Amino acid sequence: MRVAVFSSKPYDQESLTRANAAFRHELHFFEAALNLQTCSLAENAEAVCVFVHDQIDAHLLCCLAGRGVKVVALRCAGFNNVDLPAAREVGIDVVRVPAYSPYAVAEHAVAMMLTLNRHTHRAYNRVREGNFALNGLLGFDMNGKTVGIVGTGRIGTVLARIMIGFGCTVLAYDLYPNDECKALGVRYVPLDELLPQSDIISLHCPLSEETRHLIDSKAIGKMKRGAMLINTGRGALIDTSAVIAALKSGHIGALGLDVYEQEENLFFEDHSEEIIQDDVLERLMTFPNVLVTAHQGFFTREAIDAIAKITLNNLKQVEAAEPCPNQL
Ligand code: NAI
Numbered sequence: 001m002r003v004a005v006f007s008s009k010p011y012d013q014e015s016l017t018r019a020n021a022a023f024r025h026e027l028h029f030f031e032a033a034l035n036l037q038t039c040s041l042a043e044n045a046e047a048v049c050v051f052v053h054d055q056i057d058a059h060l061l062c063c064l065a066g067r068g069v070k071v072v073a074l075r076c077a078g079f080n081n082v083d084l085p086a087a088r089e090v091g092i093d094v095v096r097v098p099a100y101s102p103y104a105v106a107e108h109a110v111a112m113m114l115t116l117n118r119h120t121h122r123a124y125n126r127v128r129e130g131n132f133a134l135n136g137l138l139g140f141d142m143n144g145k146t147v148g149i150v151g152t153g154r155i156g157t158v159l160a161r162i163m164i165g166f167g168c169t170v171l172a173y174d175l176y177p178n179d180e181c182k183a184l185g186v187r188y189v190p191l192d193e194l195l196p197q198s199d200i201i202s203l204h205c206p207l208s209e210e211t212r213h214l215i216d217s218k219a220i221g222k223m224k225r226g227a228m229l230i231n232t233g234r235g236a237l238i239d240t241s242a243v244i245a246a247l248k249s250g251h252i253g254a255l256g257l258d259v260y261e262q263e264e265n266l267f268f269e270d271h272s273e274e275i276i277q278d279d280v281l282e283r284l285m286t287f288p289n290v291l292v293t294a295h296q297g298f299f300t301r302e303a304i305d306a307i308a309k310i311t312l313n314n315l316k317q318v319e320a321a322e323p324c325p326n327q328l
Contacts, residue, residue: 001319002026003073004045006034007054009268011304012075016049019308023316039063047071047315052078052295053264058086065090071318075307076298078234079328080207094328095314099154101303105258106158108297109202109232112256116228116291117142136288140199143167148198150174150191150214151205151233152181159202160186171197174205195222200230207234217242226253232297235261240280247287254289258297267294 005016008029020027028045032038034054042048048069050056056072061083064072072082074096087094115121118139126133147163149156149172160170160181170186177188191214195201201223205211215229216239223229229252231238240261246252260267262278276282284290298304310326317324 001047001071001315002045003028003047003049003315004034004042005029005049006032006038006041007051007268008049012051012308015304015308016312019305019312022309023312025312025315034060036060036063039067042067042069045069046319047073049073049075049311049315051268052076052081053268054081056082056087058083058089061086061090061092065092071095071315073311073315075311078206082328084328093318093324095311095318095324095326096328097307097310097314098326100298100306100310101300102154102158104300104303105155105204105232105297106162107300108258108293109155109159109204109230109256110162112230112232112258112291112293113142113200113202113228116254116256116289121291122288145169145199146171146197148173148194148201149186150194150201150203152178152186153204155232156202156204157181159204160184168200191219192222195219196224198227199224200228202230203233203237205233205237207236212236213239213242215239215243217245220246220251223251225251228252228254228256230256232256232258235259235263240284244280244283247290254291255284255287256291256293257284258293259295260292263295 003025005027008031013029016027030041034048034050039060042064070092072092072094077096077098079096082094119137123137144167146169149160152160152172152174157180161184163170164184171194172181172186172188173191173194214237220242243252243255247255260281284292314324314326
């Protein structure tokens, strides 16, 4: 199949090219995002392949259909950026990668917890400047602490397993408790119980109308004073302004964000030569107890190889008119 691959960074091009040895699609890579200005690049392509920040709305879908595009292949799990009813209307199939490596994201959440707890982000700079003092670097034993996991699907379950390995008590909140977690010793409780009991809270549920701003000022008020909050889910699970207020008052003791409500125009690109206009994000950067990473939870060799393989296989199945379990 002839595929126009948008928002493709060198690492995407490498993993897709490697995986394509087994599929032999005709891949055309573009670093540009897919939008009305760039959709002419999809000329003669039967499929476009896109990532999380490409906004595939009704107007764009019409243009793609007009150019003969038959498939939109998402290189990610989330599909909130695609207008699915509009895709159906113009006869474009949409496929995605529902799971690739839950370990990648769960392990990144752990990396954020340990960094914030033991202040390794600050120690790294201090030691390089010849400052070997320990003042301000005091951490706590993870062993014996209570970790609250919101959303125990694929990623939340892996995190529960790791946290139990650390000797933590794990509480969880999920609409659909799973047996694997229960067997591990995870205790399911309502969110109102998880919030005040947890020393660390980690978010792993999807973003929906129900979960938007799940952590707002009311929820923060229920949290233990000084608790650590980790978000590797989606930015809008958190009301960022409320979190900033709680960081200022000390109610939140540490914050790790791999995702951010307004990340779309910043993350995945180098803006180091520009003046960043996002005052909320810039305020977050001023706190010594805040760690922000740019949506890199998924970014392991294993995960991007799996994304490439599953994406190309989705395209193969659609091309052969075989049933594709990853079709939306
Ligand atoms: P999953 O679908 O396996 O698990 C999600 C869990 O959340 C399910 O158990 C579901 O029952 C639960 N849930 C749904 N609505 C809920 C609610 N209102 N309250 C509590 N629980 C609720 O998803 P998976 O693979 O574990 O991914 C979780 C999230 O992680 C994704 O939705 C995505 O937003 C995020 N993600 C982030 C990445 C990153 O690079 N930072 C990469 C991949 C996913």
